[in-house]
Amino acid sequence: MSGRIVLLLIPAALYAQWTPELSMKVKTVTAPVPSPDGRLAVWTETGPVMDGEKSEPLTHVFLAHSDGSGRLQLTRGEKSADAPAFAADSASVFFASERSGKRNLYRIAVDGGEAERITDWSGTLGTYAVSPNGKWIAFTAREPDTGDDRAKREKLDFRVLDENPRNQSLWMVPVEPNVEGKRPVRKVAAGTYHIGAFDWSPDSRRIAYEARPTPDADDGRKSDIYEVEVETGSVRPLAATPAGEGEPKYSPDGRYLAYVRSDPSAKRIESSRIVLLTLADTKTRELPASPDESPTLAGWAADRIIFSEGRGTRNALYAMPVDGEPAALFQPARGTFAAVALNRAGTHAGMAMQSSGEPVEAYVTEMTAIQPVRVSAANVDLPKQPVGETKTIRWKSSKDGREIEGLLTLPVNYRQGKKVPLILNIHGGPAGAFTETFIGASGPYPIASFAARGWAVLRANPRGSANYGVPFRSANVDDWGVGDYADLMSGVDEVIRMGVADPNRLAVMGWSYGGYMTNWVVSQTNRFKCAATGAGLSDLISMWGTNDIPSTLDDYFEGTWYEQSARYIAMSPLAHIGAAKTPTLILHGEADIRVPTSQGYEMYHALKRLGVPTEMVVYPRTPHGPREPKFVLDIMHRHIDWVAKYLGE
Numbered sequence: 228m229s230g231r232i233v234l235l236l237i238p239a240a241l242y243a244q245w246t247p248e249l250s251m252k253v254k255t256v257t258a259p260v261p262s263p264d265g266r267l268a269v270w271t272e273t274g275p276v277m278d279g280e281k282s283e284p285l286t287h288v289f290l291a292h293s294d295g296s297g298r299l300q301l302t303r304g305e306k307s308a309d310a311p312a313f314a315a316d317s318a319s320v321f322f323a324s325e326r327s328g329k330r331n332l333y334r335i336a337v338d339g340g341e342a343e344r345i346t347d348w349s350g351t352l353g354t355y356a357v358s359p360n361g362k363w364i365a366f367t368a369r370e371p372d373t374g375d376d377r378a379k380r381e382k383l384d385f386r387v388l389d390e391n392p393r394n395q396s397l398w399m400v401p402v403e404p405n406v407e408g409k410r411p412v413r414k415v416a417a418g419t420y421h422i423g424a425f426d427w428s429p430d431s432r433r434i435a436y437e438a439r440p441t442p443d444a445d446d447g448r449k450s451d452i453y454e455v456e457v458e459t460g461s462v463r464p465l466a467a468t469p470a471g472e473g474e475p476k477y478s479p480d481g482r483y484l485a486y487v488r489s490d491p492s493a494k495r496i497e498s499s500r501i502v503l504l505t506l507a508d509t510k511t512r513e514l515p516a517s518p519d520e521s522p523t524l525a526g527w528a529a530d531r532i533i534f535s536e537g538r539g540t541r542n543a544l545y546a547m548p549v550d551g552e553p554a555a556l557f558q559p560a561r562g563t564f565a566a567v568a569l570n571r572a573g574t575h576a577g578m579a580m581q582s583s584g585e586p587v588e589a590y591v592t593e594m595t596a597i598q599p600v601r602v603s604a605a606n607v608d609l610p611k612q613p614v615g616e617t618k619t620i621r622w623k624s625s626k627d628g629r630e631i632e633g634l635l636t637l638p639v640n641y642r643q644g645k646k647v648p649l650i651l652n653i654h655g656g657p658a659g660a661f662t663e664t665f666i667g668a669s670g671p672y673p674i675a676s677f678a679a680r681g682w683a684v685l686r687a688n689p690r691g692s693a694n695y696g697v698p699f700r701s702a703n704v705d706d707w708g709v710g711d712y713a714d715l716m717s718g719v720d721e722v723i724r725m726g727v728a729d730p731n732r733l734a735v736m737g738w739s740y741g742g743y744m745t746n747w748v749v750s751q752t753n754r755f756k757c758a759a760t761g762a763g764l765s766d767l768i769s770m771w772g773t774n775d776i777p778s779t780l781d782d783y784f785e786g787t788w789y790e791q792s793a794r795y796i797a798m799s800p801l802a803h804i805g806a807a808k809t810p811t812l813i814l815h816g817e818a819d820i821r822v823p824t825s826q827g828y829e830m831y832h833a834l835k836r837l838g839v840p841t842e843m844v845v846y847p848r849t850p851h852g853p854r855e856p857k858f859v860l861d862i863m864h865r866h867i868d869w870v871a872k873y874l875g876e
Contacts, residue, residue, distance in 0.1 A: 244679035245612045247863035250669040254605040259577030259589040261570040262317040269311040269320050270589040272605045275856030282857035288322050291602040293591045315361025353395050358431040367395040367422050392441035394421040416455040426475045435475035444776045474524045485532045498697045515552050520697050528573035528594045535567050537694030540662050557597040563662045583617035586665045613639045614667045615678025622721035626713035633687035638678050648682045648874040649728035653737030653744045657691040673863040689714035707798045708747040732874045746800035749809040757873035759812040762822045765830040767795040775820045804833045810840035812869045816849030
């Protein structure tokens with residue numbers, strides 16, 4: 228490992244091709260937050276720290292004028308600073324940091340200088356928002372767990388499942404200190420529930436917030452919406468149905484509250500709609516469906532609700548009027564963006580944009596005419612190494628003729644007609660989707676490095692993927708490993724038919740549900756010369772009983788394993804593992820509660836018993852996806868080495 232990290236010190240000009248070390252130099256950039264007056268924007272940039280005993284991401288806050296001029300790094304130091312937000316007068320910026328040892332809120336002037344600490348919180352701090360009048364900051368937080376340290380010392384630190392969930396309450400702190408120089412914190416709302424996203428009313432007198440039974444992932448779709456009067460503490464329910472309600476956003480005139488409501492079934496794969504609630508009488512009206520029926524609200528611009536959602540391999544920005552159909556506002560000509568940050572006035576929006584061949588940067592646009600302007604320069608100085616062409620391709624599934632879409636990355640300097648090794652990369656979810664993000668960024672799958680080695684990569688969006696509408700997203704219910712498997716194999720056949728892929732040099736890999744499908748592939752066919760499965764499901768019955776969101780399997784299999792055990796068994800890769808012969812690399816985080824490490828062990832021991840060449844690597848401290856930069860770098864290299872071993876250059 229140490230030898231690999233030393234490569235980070237090589238001057239950029241000496242890189243002959245795109246490598247994992249070069250990917251580690253690509254910074255992550257968040258959507259910029261425009262100031263209330265629209266003149267400025269703040270965002271964060273994150274890069275790895277991999278010196279000596281350190282292996283961690285470091286995030287800092289940057290600021291610029293909305294035209295990209297006057298760029299300034301606002302925060303510095305060895306501790307990260309994130310979640311920036313402007314003061315109401317646009318003269319200062321708030322941010323969160325653990326520089327004091329615990330996560331707290333700070334304020335810094337827009338022209339830089341020393342940051343002022345606003346809170347002195349010793350518990351766990353969540354999200355925060357500045358009131359429109361600029362006088363208050365509301366934040367979600369959990370108080371410190373008294374007695375925990377003593378219980379550990381006295382060896383009495385047992386826990387009872389589902390007892391005393393670590394719920395967050397809603398708190399307020401004044402922006403300016405009182406005459407005694409203090410900022411007293413006040414609890415605004417609390418109960419036998421966990422408070423999540425919230426929004427201030429335009430007059431700063433009320434807050435609408437999400438509440439669900441516990442912070443557990445399996446309770447995520449059980450959220451309701453309440454409203455609290457900040458002066459009196461009076462709480463009233465606004466939306467409390469069997470469906471999940473969230474993302475509350477007040478209209479600028481305070482007349483309406485917009486929010487997102489799931490289908491009454493509350494299944495994660497079903498539709499979601501924007502609902503308009505009239506605050507005077509709490510009557511609701513469901514607005515027309517958005518194209519993918521999975522909107523994410525950004526806020527209001529005048530009398531329109533602004534939201535985004537996936538559309539194929541890109542994201543799109545939409546406006547939903549109070550009366551009428553949604554209208555598309557913006558979709559990049561190439562590439563995509565993730566979240567959208569809208570200022571409270573609704574005059575400006577920020578997006579982090581990227582494409583397959585261009586790294587991410589922060590952009591700001593006026594809402595009157597969407598013309599994004601780059602304000603950051605996080606990745607402009609990266610070496611201009613070729614990353615291989617990526618294009619969108621489509622094919623028909625062998626199962627039912629359904630059209631499937633995917634991204635095909637060709638090797639660097641690919642010559643038409645040359646047959647090359649092909650890697651089939653499968654996404655997680657299953658309701659995820661591959662989009663046109665920069666292929667040179669760091670992550671488990673170094674697509675640009677694969678292309679530099681002369682390998683093509685197919686990233687398919689089979690049935691069950693997001694961004695193609697509800698019927699497509701739910702087309703793999705009770706059908707895992709059947710229709711989606713046919714979609715994937717048809718995609719491989721299409722790339723072979725195109726004359727790109729060598730049918731005798733194929734590899735397959737994926738993480739999470741992509742790991743499940745990789746395990747499924749090696750249990751169904753021996754056409755691939757090697758496989759790499761990351762955090763993959765192998766036994767659906769044990770998965771149901773050990774992961775943190777068992778109800779997700781209920782959604783896809785329309786019931787628990789003990790209600791239809793035959794189906795759970797039939798769709799488990801381990802039930803078909805006897806015919807497997809594909810050399811398999813298994814990667815798993817030791818702290819993974821989403822797909823417990825035992826799923827990897829089950830696959831590993833089965834393949835070893837069969838005599839299949841198998842290697843398993845377990846990463847300590849690692850949850851469902853790798854976070855520590857040294858581990859990310861190691862995983863990228865292991866994928867390259869594993870493919871090279873079995874497919875050659």
